[in-house]
Amino acid sequence: MNAATPPPGEAEAAELARLLPETDENEWQLPPGRHLHHKDVLMQQIDHDHDHHMDRSRARQAAPAPVAATPRRRLLRPAVLMPAAAALAAAGILLATLPSDDTDGVRDMGAGEGATANAAVTLDRIATASLKADTPRVKAGQFVYIRSLVQGNEGKLDGEVKLGAPYKQQMWMSQDPAPVTNIGMIRESGKGATMPGQDVPIEASAVDGSDDSGAIPEGPERPTYNWLASLPTDPDALLKKLYAETEPADERETKAQAVFNKIGDLLGQTVMPPENAAAFYKAVAKLPGVTEVPDAVDAAGRHGIGITLDESSYATRSEWIFDKKSFEYLGSRGYMTKNHKPGGKPGKAGNPEVLYGSDAVLERAVVDQKGMEPESAGERG
Structure with missing residues (x-):
């Protein structure tokens, strides 16, 4: 490779950037904190391609020079x-957001307003049910x-x-309280x-563990x-702690939105x-703007x-889903709620949202090793 040739990966990124349409202030973007998983996957694929290219280049040389392991990008959420x-967008190619109606920037939306009445009642039922959950230590x-x-x-x-x-996704997350660099693993099929x-x-x-400067402690x-x-298991104390320790993704995200996403x-x-799960649900009931679907x-x-x-500042809406009888957490959905391109519409006529x-x-489950599946995997076949 000569000095005029860009490193592997950069040429591809430049070509992608050239092909993409110019960004407009009306283009949509998710909150930056939500990009981390797929940004990490994308960066790791670029690293993998770079390493593969270097391996092939060294194989053609009589005396290959050692190449240090490529650092992985930090993945927190x-x-x-x-x-x-x-x-x-997470890789820095598309960074535009929708204009915000909030002229004050980040507004510290106080926890006293609370969710709507229906949502508050449902969250109280979810909290009560979570106290009865058989959760393993x-x-x-x-x-x-x-x-x-x-x-x-x-x-x-x-x-x-x-x-x-x-598609199926399996995730293993380390429970080591000490700062670690190997946080866990994701497997998809x-x-x-x-x-x-x-x-x-x-x-x-x-x-290879040669650099532990980015090790992350539990928190x-x-x-x-x-x-x-x-x-804290007291919802007021917990909410106060979350408001103090949760930072909005940028100047457009409110504290309430940041806490809800966290x-x-x-x-x-x-x-x-179970006690902590119940406290989280009761704390959510105190957030302004929370509603029931x-x-x-x-x-x-x-x-x-x-x-x-x-999340009006990002033209998106997050939704958590719970079983109607047991109130067990089932999953989540994400919707676009506003135009994501000039002159475009997120959904069909009469349906302003799109999934x-x-x-x-x-x-x-809880397992003893990364990559290990619980015993119930055998029952699934």
């Missing part, structure tokens, strides 16, 4: 509700296992949303998977069972003590009750 096009050396069904957008950047085929058949590490530093960005158990991440991707459907086709908060992604939590 492996969210799954993410259209495929937004992975490019998690030891420091174990991994929380989450098996989900995921469906995302495969449409073009400047075109209509086109949902891809649902199925037609719609981003990297089917591959175990994608969730890491905060170099793969808000790596919520272990032990850390969750340390949180709690949503925890509900879908962790195992926590009478009928919501997860990626597995299960109908339930939805709890939602409109851009959904997931369904099919199983939660």
Whole structure:
């Protein structure tokens, strides 16, 4: 490779950027904190392609020079509700947001306003049901296992949303309370998977462990069972802590939206003590703008009750789904609520919203090793 040739990966990125339409202030974008999972997957694929290219180049040389392991990008919240096009936005290609009606920038929306009456009643029932859940205790050396069904957008950047085929996702998250660089692993399979058949590490530093400067301790960005158990179980105290420690993604996101999204991440991707789960649901009932959706459907086709908060600054709406009888958490959905291209409409006439992604939590368990499936996997066949 001569000095005039760009490194592998950069040429492809430049070509993608050239082909993409120029951004407009009316183009939509998800909150930056929601991009992290697919950004990491995209970056790891670029790293993989770079390493593969270098391996082939060294094979043609008599005395190959050693190449240091490529550092992996930090992944803090492996969210799954993410259209495929937004992975490019996460990589810095598309960064425009919808204009906000909030002229004050970030507004600290006080917790005293509360959710609507219907949502508050439903959240109280969910909290009561969660106290009766048979939740296993998690030891420091174990991994929380989450098996989900995921469906995302495969449409073009400047075109209509086109949902891809649902695919299976398995995730293992380390419960070690000490700072770690090897946080966990994601495994996907199925037609719609981003990297089917591959175990994608969730890491905060170099793969070979040579650099531990990015090690992450247990806490808000790596919520272990032990850390969750340390949180206040009084909903007012918990909400005060969340407001103090949760930062909005940017100047357009309100505190209430940031806290709602943070709690949503925890509900879908962790195992926590029943008392703490109940406190989170009661805290959500105190957030302004939270409403109930009478009928919501997860990626597995299960109908339930939805709890939602409109993220008007990003032209999106997140929705959590709970079983109508047991009030167990089923999954979540994401909608676009405003135009995402000049002159375009998010949905058909009479339906101003369009679904851009959904997931369904099919199983939660605790296992002793990363990559290990719970015993119930044998029952699934």
